[in-house]
Amino acid sequence: MAYHPLDENTVIQYVVGRPLMAKIFSNFETLSVSEVGDGNLNLVFIVRNEAHPEESVILKQALPFLRVAGDSWPLTRERMRYETQALLKHNELAPGLAPEVYDFDEEMSLVIMENLQEHEIMRKGLVARKYYPHFADHISTFLVNSLFFTSDLYLTGPEKKLLEATFVNEQLRKLQEDFVYTNPYMESEENNWNPLVDDAVQAVRRDPELKIAIAEMKQAYMTHAEALIHADLHTGSIMLNAEDTRVIDPEFSFFGPMAYDIGAVLQNLILNYLSHYGHTPDPAERASYQAYLLEMVRDIWHQFAQKFDETWKANNRGELVPEKYWDFPGGQEAFAEYRRRYLHRLLQEVAGHGGVKFLRRTMGIVSVWDLTSIEDAEKRAVAERLAIQIGRRWVMERKAVSSIDDLIGMVEEECAGVAI
Amino acid sequence: MAYHPLDENTVIQYVVGRPLMAKIFSNFETLSVSEVGDGNLNLVFIVRNEAHPEESVILKQALPFLRVAGDSWPLTRERMRYETQALLKHNELAPGLAPEVYDFDEEMSLVIMENLQEHEIMRKGLVARKYYPHFADHISTFLVNSLFFTSDLYLTGPEKKLLEATFVNEQLRKLQEDFVYTNPYMESEENNWNPLVDDAVQAVRRDPELKIAIAEMKQAYMTHAEALIHADLHTGSIMLNAEDTRVIDPEFSFFGPMAYDIGAVLQNLILNYLSHYGHTPDPAERASYQAYLLEMVRDIWHQFAQKFDETWKANNRGELVPEKYWDFPGGQEAFAEYRRRYLHRLLQEVAGHGGVKFLRRTMGIVSVWDLTSIEDAEKRAVAERLAIQIGRRWVMERKAVSSIDDLIGMVEEECAGVAI
Numbered sequence: 001m002a003y004h005p006l007d008e009n010t011v012i013q014y015v016v017g018r019p020l021m022a023k024i025f026s027n028f029e030t031l032s033v034s035e036v037g038d039g040n041l042n043l044v045f046i047v048r049n050e051a052h053p054e055e056s057v058i059l060k061q062a063l064p065f066l067r068v069a070g071d072s073w074p075l076t077r078e079r080m081r082y083e084t085q086a087l088l089k090h091n092e093l094a095p096g097l098a099p100e101v102y103d104f105d106e107e108m109s110l111v112i113m114e115n116l117q118e119h120e121i122m123r124k125g126l127v128a129r130k131y132y133p134h135f136a137d138h139i140s141t142f143l144v145n146s147l148f149f150t151s152d153l154y155l156t157g158p159e160k161k162l163l164e165a166t167f168v169n170e171q172l173r174k175l176q177e178d179f180v181y182t183n184p185y186m187e188s189e190e191n192n193w194n195p196l197v198d199d200a201v202q203a204v205r206r207d208p209e210l211k212i213a214i215a216e217m218k219q220a221y222m223t224h225a226e227a228l229i230h231a232d233l234h235t236g237s238i239m240l241n242a243e244d245t246r247v248i249d250p251e252f253s254f255f256g257p258m259a260y261d262i263g264a265v266l267q268n269l270i271l272n273y274l275s276h277y278g279h280t281p282d283p284a285e286r287a288s289y290q291a292y293l294l295e296m297v298r299d300i301w302h303q304f305a306q307k308f309d310e311t312w313k314a315n316n317r318g319e320l321v322p323e324k325y326w327d328f329p330g331g332q333e334a335f336a337e338y339r340r341r342y343l344h345r346l347l348q349e350v351a352g353h354g355g356v357k358f359l360r361r362t363m364g365i366v367s368v369w370d371l372t373s374i375e376d377a378e379k380r381a382v383a384e385r386l387a388i389q390i391g392r393r394w395v396m397e398r399k400a401v402s403s404i405d406d407l408i409g410m411v412e413e414e415c416a417g418v419a420i
Numbered sequence: 421m422a423y424h425p426l427d428e429n430t431v432i433q434y435v436v437g438r439p440l441m442a443k444i445f446s447n448f449e450t451l452s453v454s455e456v457g458d459g460n461l462n463l464v465f466i467v468r469n470e471a472h473p474e475e476s477v478i479l480k481q482a483l484p485f486l487r488v489a490g491d492s493w494p495l496t497r498e499r500m501r502y503e504t505q506a507l508l509k510h511n512e513l514a515p516g517l518a519p520e521v522y523d524f525d526e527e528m529s530l531v532i533m534e535n536l537q538e539h540e541i542m543r544k545g546l547v548a549r550k551y552y553p554h555f556a557d558h559i560s561t562f563l564v565n566s567l568f569f570t571s572d573l574y575l576t577g578p579e580k581k582l583l584e585a586t587f588v589n590e591q592l593r594k595l596q597e598d599f600v601y602t603n604p605y606m607e608s609e610e611n612n613w614n615p616l617v618d619d620a621v622q623a624v625r626r627d628p629e630l631k632i633a634i635a636e637m638k639q640a641y642m643t644h645a646e647a648l649i650h651a652d653l654h655t656g657s658i659m660l661n662a663e664d665t666r667v668i669d670p671e672f673s674f675f676g677p678m679a680y681d682i683g684a685v686l687q688n689l690i691l692n693y694l695s696h697y698g699h700t701p702d703p704a705e706r707a708s709y710q711a712y713l714l715e716m717v718r719d720i721w722h723q724f725a726q727k728f729d730e731t732w733k734a735n736n737r738g739e740l741v742p743e744k745y746w747d748f749p750g751g752q753e754a755f756a757e758y759r760r761r762y763l764h765r766l767l768q769e770v771a772g773h774g775g776v777k778f779l780r781r782t783m784g785i786v787s788v789w790d791l792t793s794i795e796d797a798e799k800r801a802v803a804e805r806l807a808i809q810i811g812r813r814w815v816m817e818r819k820a821v822s823s824i825d826d827l828i829g830m831v832e833e834e835c836a837g838v839a840i
Contacts, residue, residue, distance in 0.1 A: 152642050157597050160642075161590035170581035177577050177739060186745045208754035215741045215758055222572050222740065225643050319597060320642065321635045325606045334628035338635055 003077065003108055006061055008033050011045045015059065018112070020103045025055050041075065041251070046115055056117065057102060061110035075171050077109035079251045082169045084111045086250035089228060094145040097138060098247050099239075116246055119239035123369050126235060126272040127279055129289045131242070136296055138245035139238070139265055140303035147258045148311050150228035152320040160318075164225060164255040172252045173222075176231060181218035181356060184364030185211060193363045196381035200388045201363045213395045214359075217352045225255040233264040234368065235272065259346050262304060263354030266297050270390065270411055271361060271370055274383040277420050278374030290415075294408050301350075301404040305343050312339055344402070351398035351407055358391025382420055389414050423497065423528055426481055428453050431465045435479065438532070440523045445475050461495065461671070466535055476537065477522060481530035495591050497529035499671045502589045504531045506670035509648060514565040517558060518667050519659075536666055539659035543789050546655060546692040547699055549709045551662070556716055558665035559658070559685055560723035567678045568731050570648035572740040580738075584645060584675040592672045596651060601638035601776060604784030605631060613783045616801035620808045621783045633815045634779075637772045645675040653684040654788065655692065679766050682724060683774030686717050690810065690831055691781060691790055694803040697840050698794030710835075714828050721770075721824040725763050732759055764822070771818035771827055778811025802840055809834045 006014055011033045015021050025031065030051040037044035042060050049055035062080040090098035100114040125132070152160055184191060185205050193201045204210060230237065231252035239246045273293040280286035316323055326335040361368050362384045371387075374380040393410045401407060426434055431453045435441050445451065450471040457464035462480050469475035482500040510518035523532040545552070572580055604611055605625050613621045624630060650657070651672035659666045693713040700706035736743055746755040781788050782804045791807075794800040813830045821827060 152639070157594040157642070158590035161588050161593060165585060165588045168581050168585045170578035173581060174577040174739070182739070182742065182745060186742075186747060206748040206750075208750050208757065211745065211748075211751075211754055212758045212761065215745070216761075219572070219740060219762075222577070223645050225645050319594070319602070320639060322602065322606075325602060325631065325635070327606060328626045328631075330626075330628050331631075334631055337628065338632045341632065341636075342639075 001105070001108055003064075005043060005063060006045070006059070006108075006110070007043075008035055008045070011047060011059060014108075015047050015057070015112070018103050018105075021057075021112070024057055024102060025049050026052055041079070048115075054117075056115040057112050058099070058115045059110060059112050061108065079169065079172050080109040080111060081106055082167060082172070082253055083249070083251035085166060086228065086230070086253035087111070087113065089150070090142070090146055090247060090250065093149045094142045094247075097142045097145075097245060098250075116239045116248075119241050119244065119246060122235040122238040122240055123268075123272070125240070126269070126293075127275060127370055127373060129276075129280065129285070131292065132240055132245075132296075133242060135240060135245055136299040136303055138240075139247075140300050140307055142245070142247055143258075143262055143265070143304055144307040144311055147227040147229065147261065148308060148315070150255075151226055151258070151318065153312055153318040154315055155318055157319050163228070167228060167254045169252070169254045173231075173254050176252060177218065177222060179365055180360045181214060181221060184360045185214055188365075190365035191363060192365060192367065194377060194381050194384050196377055197362065197384045197388065200385050204359060204363065204388060204392065207392075210392060210396060213352070213398075214356055217356050217395065220257055220349065221260060221353065224257040226258050227255065228253060229256045229258065229261045230264075231256060231260060233261045235265075235268040236369070257349060257353065259349030260353045262301075262346065263350040263352075264357060265300060266350060266407070267354035267357045267391075267394075268368070268370075269293050269297050269300075271358065271368055271383075271387060273411070274386050274390075274415075275370035275374060277382045277386075277418060278371075278376065278379035294411065298404050298408060301347070305347075308343065309339055347404065347407075348398045348401050351394040351401045354407075355391045355394025355396075355398065358387045358394065362387045362391075379420065382418065386414055386418070421525070421528055423484075425463060425483060426465070426479070426528075426530070427463075428455055428465070431467060431479060434528075435467050435477070435532070438523050438525075441477075441532070444477055444522060445469050446472055461499070468535075474537075476535040477532050478519070478535045479530060479532050481528065499589065499592050500529040500531060501526055502587060502592070502673055503669070503671035505586060506648065506650070506673035507531070507533065509570070510562070510566055510667060510670065513569045514562045514667075517562045517565075517665060518670075536659045536668075539661050539664065539666060542655040542658040542660055543688075543692070545660070546689070546713075547695060547790055547793060549696075549700065549705070551712065552660055552665075552716075553662060555660060555665055556719040556723055558660075559667075560720050560727055562665070562667055563678075563682055563685070563724050564727040564731055567647040567649065567681065568728060568735070570675075571646055571678070571738065573732055573738040574735055575738055577739050583648070587648060587674045589672070589674040593651075593674050596672060597638065597642060599785055600780045601634060601641060604780045605634055608785075610785035611783060612785060612787065614797060614801050614804050616797055617782065617804045617808065620805050624779060624783065624808060624812065627812075630812060630816060633772070633818075634776055637776050637815065640677055640769065641680060641773065644677040646678050647675065648673060649676045649678065649681045650684075651676060651680060653681045655685075655688040656789070677769055677773065679769030680773045682721075682766065683770040683772075684777060685720060686770060686827070687774035687777045687811075687814075688788070688790075689713050689717050689720075691778065691788055691803075691807060693831065694806050694810075694835075695790035695794060697802045697806075697838060698791075698796060698799035714831065718824050718828060721767070725767075728763060729759055767824065767827075768818050768821050771814040771821045774827075775811045775814025775816075775818065778807045778814065782807045782811075799840065802838065806834055806838070 012031045016028045030049055031047055032050050033045050033047050035045050042062050045059045047057050062077040064077050084104045087098055087101050103112040148154055230250045237249045239248055273290045276286045276290055371383055390411055432451045436448045450469055451467055452470050453465050453467050455465050462482050465479045467477050482497040484497050504524045507518055507521050520534040568574055650670045657669045659668055693710045696706045810831055
């Protein structure tokens with residue numbers, strides 16, 4: 001079928017025509033449809049069997065332009081292929097931590113997948129101060145499995161290059177290169193920031209050392225093809241409940257630096273921490289939830305590091321450092337030291353990439369709902385100013401970071417004097 | 421035409437059947453052919469018009485296996501496509517510094533190109549203590565043009581990713597990953613070293629810090645997709661005379677770290693320097709040529725750095741750091757400082773990758789003719805022991821390197837006590 005965007009009137013007919021849908025729906029007569037897309041790039045429909053409400057799917061179709069700006073940002077629909085490939089890979093490597101894929105139509109640039117009816121977007125839950133006792137475990141497993149098993153630590157050289165060649169994704173990579181690492185720090189039409197933090201924003205744009213450091217992180221982002229990264233792993237790309245966690249929307253996926261994904265998760269949790277200066281007026285209630293978030297950050301990194309190291313020891317199949325390479329007296333200790341330094345380097349890069357993302361969320365085109373939902377501009381400015389200051393420190397001090405406590409310490413130090 | 425290896429009896433018929441060859445040869449009746457391949461991977465023929473000896477071509481055809489070991493290392497013939505693509509790109513970016521491509525037959529995995537009748541392989545000339553007054557100029561231009569213009573400093577994000585996607589080259593990359601960064605430093609059937617330096621070789625294989633450092637350089641080699649690199653730019657891949665320089669054999673090309681190519685050139689010149697302890701018995705003659713080689717190393721780096729910086733300033737078209745990014749008070753100074761640090765990082769990586777290549781040439785499967793042509797094993801051992809010691813220092817001290825003089829200083833220090 002030649003590409004055409006579906007609408008609420010044509011979706012059901014399309015679904016009925018897909019053979020695989022007979023496995024999902026016990027009948028087609030009582031299907032209903034609703035458009036739920038709030039993204040910028042895609043149409044998103046829920047198709048539900050009204051007679052059996054547990055039977056439902058998400059149908060996601062790429063539009064040939066960036067929706068937020070009309071036709072002004074043309075984008076290839078090929079991104080839906082990248083999203084589908086990444087979803088399938090995540091299902092393979094981290095089963096139960098991504099939505100299941102039911103069907104894919106390359107010509108129509110659409111994917112049909114599991115509708116996560118019992119889950120909510122993490123950002124919303126965090127603003128509502130919800131607790132997620134399994135999240136650190138789940139997300140650290142997702143990160144370890146999706147990153148380790150697509151890296152040179154697990155794949156052979158040729159396997160990795162051939163997989164990488166299926167994730168060129170040059171269009172969406174450019175969006176992140178521009179919107180995360182470039183435009184926020186210079187004059188750009190799309191930039192958007194709170195006038196109350198204008199001094200801090202302008203100071204970032206004029207700081208020679210910080211600009212050089214951001215350019216260094218951008219260079220790493222553009223060239224370090226370590227593993228298949230999600231590349232947009234903020235808390236809006238996570239749907240969860242107390243028991244279950246799913247990572248969605250991997251359309252930006254490509255082979256990039258592992259630390260970008262890890263940094264995205266940790267930095268988003270801290271942005272949420274800061275947002276509670278606006279959302280949670282009661283100091284005790286706020287302090288308690290903020291402490292929970294920082295503990296979650298610490299826990300995610302520790303679990304990530306431990307699982308990554310254990311997975312590496314148990315699955316050292318890749319060609320970066322084969323077993324035999326360490327076959328000398330003291331070789332196992334050297335291998336352990338190499339792994340320790342590998343994780344230490346990752347943590348420093350988490351600081352660098354995560355730090356840049358603090359800055360872009362407060363001065364670039366796309367903010368986060370945690371902050372934008374603070375209606376009082378003065379309260380929002382408190383959180384934004386802290387985000388800029390923490391981001392600056394994570395970037396500038398990244399090479400001195402030796403533990404996750406260093407990163408958390410910078411958050412605590414910057415927030416120590418806040419009176420609100 | 422379905423793939424079949426040509427031989428001396430079938431080459432002329434093949435050439436006559438190629439329409440483009442009428443531009444090269446004024447008649448086909450007096451063509452002669454000779455096989456001149458000494459490589460491991462390919463058939464190489466010279467086809468010449470005996471009536472007009474200036475009319476000649478090289479015909480290079482890929483074999484479906486690594487020739488040195490019979491059928492035991494099967495390799496895809498696709499590498500001839502990579503070689504041709506890289507040759508065309510080099511002709512485009514560095515005209516006059518690569519052989520001209522006349523014809524290409526993908527199905528037959530062969531390329532027909534300029535026969536460099538007036539040039540010799542650089543390794544041979546250096547062993548014969550020849551002088552190449554334009555080499556530093558030529559090779560620094562080749563390096564700057566081939567690296568800068570295929571990097572994120574010149575190409576847009578999408579342009580670079582799409583070009584990179586045409587250089588997957590997973591098979592030949594694996595060869596370098598194994599034979600440069602892995603096998604020489606562990607037990608491996610193919611390793612080959614002079615028993616007289618066995619102590620030094622074994623010490624490398626058992627040195628925990630050095631093994632970790634080599635693994636770090638391998639990680640960078642495998643993942644840092646900075647630019648289209650030649651990836652085999654030793655002095656056997658350079659043909660030249662006093663006036664003219666050509667870089668040949670780019671079949672290993674892929675998007676990797678720029679410093680790998682630069683390091684290959686510099687390290688091969690120093691290996692040749694060391695070889696003169698075997699080749700040049702007269703101390704004054706030797707010292708004079710060695711001084712010439714070290715000056716050439718210094719000159720290449722300085723010219724590279726200067727041309728790279730000037731090229732960057734004049735062609736800052738890429739998206740890594742657009743002009744506008746530096747548009748603030750002091751921004752031009754910050755941009756200059758960023759460029760300075762970029763080149764400083766490159767130099768440190770030259771030390772790391774170049775250092776590894778010193779080691780692999782003395783203890784791995786493939787040595788270099790500069791060394792193997794020293795018949796006296798004791799004299800060869802002098803050069804090899806120095807190569808190992810210099811390689812170890814370049815790798816281990818790379819992060820402290822601040823100028824090319826630091827790298828040259830290590831060579832001078834290690835060679836200071838040599839009595840031969």
